[in-house]
Amino acid sequence: AQSVTQLGSHVSVSEGALVLLRCNYSSSVPPYLFWYVQYPNQGLQLLLKYTTGATLVKGINGFEAEFKKSETSFHLTKPSAHMSDAAEYFCAVSHGSSNTGKLIFGQGTTLQVKP
Amino acid sequence: GAGVSQSPSNKVTEKGKDVELRCDPISGHTALYWYRQSLGQGLEFLIYFQGNSAPDKSGLPSDRFSAERTGGSVSTLTIQRTQQEDSAVYLCASSPGQGLTAVFGQGTRLTVV
Numbered sequence: 001a002q003s004v005t006q007l008g009s010h011v012s013v014s015e016g017a018l019v020l021l022r023c024n025y026s027s028s029v030p031p032y033l034f035w036y037v038q039y040p041n042q043g044l045q046l047l048l049k050y051t052t053g054a055t056l057v058k059g060i061n062g063f064e065a066e067f068k069k070s071e072t073s074f075h076l077t078k079p080s081a082h083m084s085d086a087a088e089y090f091c092a093v094s095h096g097s098s099n100t101g102k103l104i105f106g107q108g109t110t111l112q113v114k115p
Numbered sequence: 116g117a118g119v120s121q122s123p124s125n126k127v128t129e130k131g132k133d134v135e136l137r138c139d140p141i142s143g144h145t146a147l148y149w150y151r152q153s154l155g156q157g158l159e160f161l162i163y164f165q166g167n168s169a170p171d172k173s174g175l176p177s178d179r180f181s182a183e184r185t186g187g188s189v190s191t192l193t194i195q196r197t198q199q200e201d202s203a204v205y206l207c208a209s210s211p212g213q214g215l216t217a218v219f220g221q222g223t224r225l226t227v228v
Contacts, residue, residue, distance in 0.1 A: 034216075043119075043206060043219040090158060094214075100171055101146055101214050105158035 002027045002093050006106035014114050019063075019078040021109050023091030026072065033074040034092040034103065035065055044090065050074065061085070086113045117141075119220035121207050127226045128197055136192040136223045140209030147190050148210075148217060149174075149182060153203035161205075164190060165213060197227045 007022040025031055032051050036044040048059025055067040065076045074091060088110050092103040120139040128134050140147050149161040151174075163171040164184045175181070179198075184190040194201055204224050208217035 032214075036219075041221075043221045044208075045219070046216060049216060092158075099214050100163050100165070101210055101217055102148065102160050102163050102171060103150075103158075103217070104160070107157045 002031065002095065002104045004091050004093050004104055004106035006089075006091050006109050008109055009107065010110045010112065012112040012114060013081045015083055016080050019076070019081045019085065019111065021076040021089050021091075021111065023065075023074045023076065023106060024072050025074060025091070025093045027093055027095075029095060032094045032099070033065075033067060034094070035059065035063070035074075035076050036090045036092060038088045038090065038108075040087075047076070047089075081111075081113045083113050083115065086111055119207055119209050119218055121205075121220040121223050123223060124221065125224045125226075127228060130199060130227055131196055133193065133195045134197055134225065136194075136205050136225070138190045138192070138207030138209075138220060140188065140190070140207070141218060142188075143211065144209035144218075145187060145212050146210040146215070146217070147184060148208045149190070149192050150206040150208065151176075151203045152206060152222070156203075158206075161192070194225075197225075199227050201225060202227045 003026045005024045034049045035047040048057045050057045050067045058064045063078045091106040122137045147164040160174040166187045179195045182192045204222040206222045208219045210217040
């Protein structure tokens with residue numbers, strides 16, 4: 001079975017500071033890993049994904065994440081937070097290359113950006 | 116269409132009534148998914164369609180929930196005899212094929228009173 005744990009349901013940073021949102025996963029097969037962002041009253045927007053190949057993945061809006069198999073982690077970072085980054089962020093895992101695309105989500109992390 | 120379209124965007128219904136939620140996927144997307152987002156349970160998978168068939172229905176919470184997809188396109192999620200615990204945002208997503216990245220709709224917010 002697969003699962004995702006996001007450490008910290010709420011993270012608060014100052015504008016311009018580093019953003020670090022933590023995600024650990026459990027999977028018995030090589031996973032595909034995703035980060036999605038959700039703005040209020042909106043659907044989910046894909047930020048970035050890891051499938052195979054390079055373990056450092058760059059996404060939209062200056063975000064990136066690194067797949068670390070030994071740590072079963074896929075933490076999301078951004079060097080400098082912007083007010084517009086305030087949203088809820090979800091880490092998700094799917095089964096890998098033979099999968100249906102079904103996503104297992106973490107509980108989400110709300111990012112607050114203070115001026 | 117340009118994106119995944121869900122209707123209605125908001126639905127308020129009385130306990131015990133049946134509701135139908137509609138999803139129009141991106142044209143040509145063969146895979147379609149329903150998820151539920153609620154305060155207590157987070158984001159949960161409900162059902163997966165490949166074409167018109169549903170090889171994975173494992174997330175449907177009870178037999179009050181059903182879904183169908185016709186013409187390899189539009190999907191309808193039906194909840195019979197709604198209960199207050201069914202109140203949630205129901206999200207639909209579609210992808211070009213099995214295992215490819217899905218695009219999400221805006222969701223339908225269901226409130227059961």
